[in-house]
Amino acid sequence: MLDICLLGTGGMMPLPHRWLTALMTRFRGSNLLIDCGEGTQITMKLQGWSFKDIDQICFTHYHGDHISGLPGLLLSIGNSDRTEPITLIGPKGLLKVVNGLRVIAPELPFELKFIELEEDVQTIEINGYVIDAFKLKHKITCYGYSINILRQGKFDAIKAKELGLPVQYWSKLQHGETIVYNNKEYAPELVMGGVRKGLKVTYCTDTRPVDNMVYGAYEADLFICEGMYGEPTEQTNAVAYKHMTFQEAATIARDAKVEELWLTHFSPALVRPKEYLHVAKQIFTNTKIGKDRMTKTLKFSD
Amino acid sequence: MLDICLLGTGGMMPLPHRWLTALMTRFRGSNLLIDCGEGTQITMKLQGWSFKDIDQICFTHYHGDHISGLPGLLLSIGNSDRTEPITLIGPKGLLKVVNGLRVIAPELPFELKFIELEEDVQTIEINGYVIDAFKLKHKITCYGYSINILRQGKFDAIKAKELGLPVQYWSKLQHGETIVYNNKEYAPELVMGGVRKGLKVTYCTDTRPVDNMVYGAYEADLFICEGMYGEPTEQTNAVAYKHMTFQEAATIARDAKVEELWLTHFSPALVRPKEYLHVAKQIFTNTKIGKDRMTKTLKFSD
Numbered sequence: 082m083l084d085i086c087l088l089g090t091g092g093m094m095p096l097p098h099r100w101l102t103a104l105m106t107r108f109r110g111s112n113l114l115i116d117c118g119e120g121t122q123i124t125m126k127l128q129g130w131s132f133k134d135i136d137q138i139c140f141t142h143y144h145g146d147h148i149s150g151l152p153g154l155l156l157s158i159g160n161s162d163r164t165e166p167i168t169l170i171g172p173k174g175l176l177k178v179v180n181g182l183r184v185i186a187p188e189l190p191f192e193l194k195f196i197e198l199e200e201d202v203q204t205i206e207i208n209g210y211v212i213d214a215f216k217l218k219h220k221i222t223c224y225g226y227s228i229n230i231l232r233q234g235k236f237d238a239i240k241a242k243e244l245g246l247p248v249q250y251w252s253k254l255q256h257g258e259t260i261v262y263n264n265k266e267y268a269p270e271l272v273m274g275g276v277r278k279g280l281k282v283t284y285c286t287d288t289r290p291v292d293n294m295v296y297g298a299y300e301a302d303l304f305i306c307e308g309m310y311g312e313p314t315e316q317t318n319a320v321a322y323k324h325m326t327f328q329e330a331a332t333i334a335r336d337a338k339v340e341e342l343w344l345t346h347f348s349p350a351l352v353r354p355k356e357y358l359h360v361a362k363q364i365f366t367n368t369k370i371g372k373d374r375m376t377k378t379l380k381f382s383d
Numbered sequence: 384m385l386d387i388c389l390l391g392t393g394g395m396m397p398l399p400h401r402w403l404t405a406l407m408t409r410f411r412g413s414n415l416l417i418d419c420g421e422g423t424q425i426t427m428k429l430q431g432w433s434f435k436d437i438d439q440i441c442f443t444h445y446h447g448d449h450i451s452g453l454p455g456l457l458l459s460i461g462n463s464d465r466t467e468p469i470t471l472i473g474p475k476g477l478l479k480v481v482n483g484l485r486v487i488a489p490e491l492p493f494e495l496k497f498i499e500l501e502e503d504v505q506t507i508e509i510n511g512y513v514i515d516a517f518k519l520k521h522k523i524t525c526y527g528y529s530i531n532i533l534r535q536g537k538f539d540a541i542k543a544k545e546l547g548l549p550v551q552y553w554s555k556l557q558h559g560e561t562i563v564y565n566n567k568e569y570a571p572e573l574v575m576g577g578v579r580k581g582l583k584v585t586y587c588t589d590t591r592p593v594d595n596m597v598y599g600a601y602e603a604d605l606f607i608c609e610g611m612y613g614e615p616t617e618q619t620n621a622v623a624y625k626h627m628t629f630q631e632a633a634t635i636a637r638d639a640k641v642e643e644l645w646l647t648h649f650s651p652a653l654v655r656p657k658e659y660l661h662v663a664k665q666i667f668t669n670t671k672i673g674k675d676r677m678t679k680t681l682k683f684s685d
Contacts, residue, residue, distance in 0.1 A: 094459045095422070097429045119455040120397070120422050127399045145487045149455045153421040156447045157396045181486030184479065185447045 083108050083230050083280045083379040085303060088124045090354075090371040092287070092309055092324075092346040093146055100124040100373050101146050102346040104284050104305060106228055107134075111208040115139045115226055115284050121150040122157050128374045133161040136208050140171030141286055142223035143178045151179065152186040159189045166192040168207060170214070172222040173197050198224055202293070215297040217288035219323045225285035225297050232381055233257070234274035241272045280379040283339070286346045289320070290329045298337040302379050305371070306330040308344035311357025315348075324348075327357050331364035345371035385410050385532050385582045385681040387605060390426045392656075392673040394589070394611055394626075394648040395448055402426040402675050403448050404648040406586050406607060408530055409436075413510040416440045417528055417586050423452040424459050430676045435463040438510050442473030443588055444525035445480045453481065454488040461491045468494040470509060472516070474524040475499050500526055504595070517599040519590035521625045527587035527599050534683055535559070536576035543574045582681040585641070588648045591622070592631045600639040604681050607673070608632040610646035613659025617650075626650075629659050633666035647673035 084107040089100025101118030105125065112134040114121075125132055132154065141147055158167070169175060175197045196205060198214050205212045211229040216222070236255050246267060250260045254269045261267075283298035286307035298304045309324035310316075319326045327344060334342035342365055347354050354370045361368040369375075386409040391402025403420030407427065414436040416423075427434055434456065442450055460469070471477060477499045498507060500516050507514045513531040518524070538557050548569060552562045556571045563569075585600035588609035600606045611626035612618075621628045629646060636644035644667055649656050656672045663670040671677075 094455065094462065095425050097425055119452060120425065123397050123399055123422065143487055145454050145458045148487055149451075150421060152447050153396065153451045160396065178486050181483045184483030185445055185450055 082381075083228070083282065084130075084376065085282055085379065086128055086130060086374060086376045087305060087343060087345060087371050088121055088128065089118070089373050090345045090347055091146075091349065092307070093349055095120045095146075096349060099347070099349075101150075102286055102307070102371075103147075104282075105130055105135075106210075106282065108230060109209050110134060111136045111210070113137050113139070113208075113210055113228065116141055116147040116286075117150040117154050118146045119149045119153075122154045124373060128376075132158050133163050135167060136165070137168045137170060137210070137212075139212065139214070139224075139226050140169070140175065141217070141225070141284075142172060142219060142221055143174060144221065144287070147287075148178065148182070152182045155183075155189055155193075156186050159186075159191070163191050166194050168194040168196060170196045170205060170212070171198065172224055173199065174222075202297075213297060215293045216291075217285060217293065218291045219287045219289070223288055225283065225288070225294060227281055227283040227297055227301065230280040230379075232277045232279040234276055237272050237274060244271065246272075278382055280381065282379065283337075285333075287324055289323050290325060290333055294333045295337045298333065298339055301337065301339045303341050303343065303377060304334050304337065304339040305343045305345055306333060307346035308354070308361070309346055309348050309351075311347075311351050311354050311360065313360060327354075327361040327368075328364060331361035331368055334365040334368065340367065342368045343371045343375065344368065347371075384683075385530070385584065386432075386678065387584055387681065388430055388432060388676060388678045389607060389645060389647060389673050390423055390430065391420070391675050392647045392649055393448075393651065394609070395651055397422045397448075398651060401649070401651075403452075404588055404609070404673075405449075406584075407432055407437075408512075408584065410532060411511050412436060413438045413512070415510075415512055415530065418443055418449040418588075419452040419456050420448045421451045421455075424456045426675060430678075434460050435465050437469060438467070439470045439472060439512070439514075441514065441516070441526075441528050442471070442477065443519070443527070443586075444474060444521060444523055445476060446523065446589070449589075450480065450484070454484045457485075457491055457495075458488050461488075461493070465493050468496050470496040470498060472498045472507060472514070473500065474526055475501065476524075504599075515599060517595045518593075519587060519595065520593045521589045521591070525590055527585065527590070527596060529583055529585040529599050529603065532582040532681075534579045534581040536578055539574050539576060546573065548574070580684055582683065584681065585639075587635075589626055591625050592627060592635055596635045597639045600635065600641055603639065603641045605643050605645065605679060606636050606639065606641040607645045607647055608635065609648035610656070610663070611648055611650050611653075613649075613653050613656050613662065615662060629663040629670075630666060633663035633670055636667040636670065642669065644670045645673045645677065646670065649673075
């Protein structure tokens with residue numbers, strides 16, 4: 082079970098009634114955050130999800146609206162008496178940017194670990210999350226992220242019985258261990274079926290449409306994508322400022338065969354994004370306009 | 384006429400229904416800000432006062448809750464197409480702290496000027512404001528600020544007539560210029576009365592009570608002071624964390640003979656500060672509990 086919360090839906094600057102775009106997930110007691118703009122800790126508090134349990138924070142890129150809330154969040158986490166390390170993940174320059182911002186948060190009661198992305202496509206496994214980072218196309222280096230929860234094959238109890246394996250060995254096999262019974266080795270593959278469909282949420286902002294997004298979001302249960310501009314007339318601005326229109330986001334969603342698309346990172350000038358929902362729906366039916374603190378729980382299909 | 388807005392009233396961390404403590408003033412088209420925590424630009428927007436017209440920003444100290452909103456604000460001001468320089472004023476280390484934070488706001492369309500405070504008490508004149516900075520007592524170097532609008536003496540038209548000075552010279556004299564008429568010099572003092580009472584607002588946070596506050600806030604029209612703790616039982620914490628109780632703030636207000644006291648910078652644990660207002664009022668009657676975006680306009684007395 083993977084809980085997902087879109088903490089905010091704004092781009093560029095925080096507004097009185099629209100927090101900056103950021104994503105939070107919860108999985109088996111470990112929380113993950115993507116991006117942290119000014120005020121992200123406040124919308125998180127409104128949602129009521131614990132920031133003390135944030136074990137990893139991913140950054141798409143280092144524009145202010147995606148990271149300016151980091152020092153404040155770290156200080157607040159520090160005040161919650163957390164002592165376990167937090168892993169920060171982001172494009173090259175992560176250490177420099179975070180150390181710059183930490184001029185106002187020099188002392189924290191927990192360690193920060195850093196993973197700087199170096200490849201165009203890179204996978205990181207951490208606390209049960211399999212994170213695929215893939216390069217996007219913005220004014221500065223920017224990555225999209227797919228958060229995957231893998232699911233192993235189904236345990237075949239009949240097969241285990243046929244092999245004569247006592248019940249007390251089953252759990253080890255289910256957890257991927259090879260066991261020895263009556264001087265004979267039994268590998269998990271003997272009793273475990275093939276890998277089953279897991280859970281996947283993909284998050285892409287800020288970018289022009291690129292092929293990497295189709296691969297990265299492929300068959301995602303939920304695709305959260307920037308739609309800075311709703312009006313089709315804003316295509317020129319989308320190109321100039323390296324952002325996307327609703328149409329472009331919906332096209333990626335369709336090509337990537339995702340289940341559902343949430344649009345986010347709206348321009349401050351786009352006061353009522355809902356007015357342009359139909360533009361996206363013409364291309365990809367299951368599109369929703371993101372709202373601050375919109376949530377969804379992904380569950381394994383069987 | 385000096386417009387004053389207490390943009391927020393919180394301390395330590397921004398809360399869903401309480402912005403961090405900061406002050407904004409407007410005087411003759413030039414805005415001044417003291418402190419800029421996470422979210423300050425949002426409450427400013429709710430108030431509707433232009434951040435494009437901020438010509439100077441003063442910092443009390445460099446704890447996150449007083450400066451973490453700076454890079455976001457500078458970026459938003461940049462987006463408003465401001466090109467005139469902004470002067471930043473604060474304790475030693477200003478340049479280092481601001482440059483650290485600017486790792487996410489490296490390019491701005493306006494220049495930043497820096498005034499690092501070096502004396503225990505220091506006066507800066509800028510855009511019609513006379514700013515008195517005075518050292519407080521916190522965990523790190525911290526200053527209080529008095530914002531003064533001076534008022535010159537009253538022009539004595541009868542005297543000017545007696546001297547035989549034609550009307551077209553009066554304005555120059557009123558603006559402090561010495562004029563020459565009929566080969567004779569006339570200094571402004573000949574026709575201008577003594578200096579009259581100006582306007583004064585004093586802002587003090589975060590600190591233990593110190594004598595400097597009494598001198599600094601002396602006879603202020605409005606004294607805005609931290610009261611981190613309302614409960615008199617929190618005295619031990621006030622001492623330990625170098626903050627103040629309502630009682631201590633009221634005592635300074637009384638000793639400094641101010642007109643009015645607004646309490647602010649409440650601890651996140653102090654949910655209903657109003658419950659302790661009576662504690663302060665017993666010492667200084669004209670005390671008010673600060674509220675986000677509480678405003679007041681100070682006018683010359685005659």
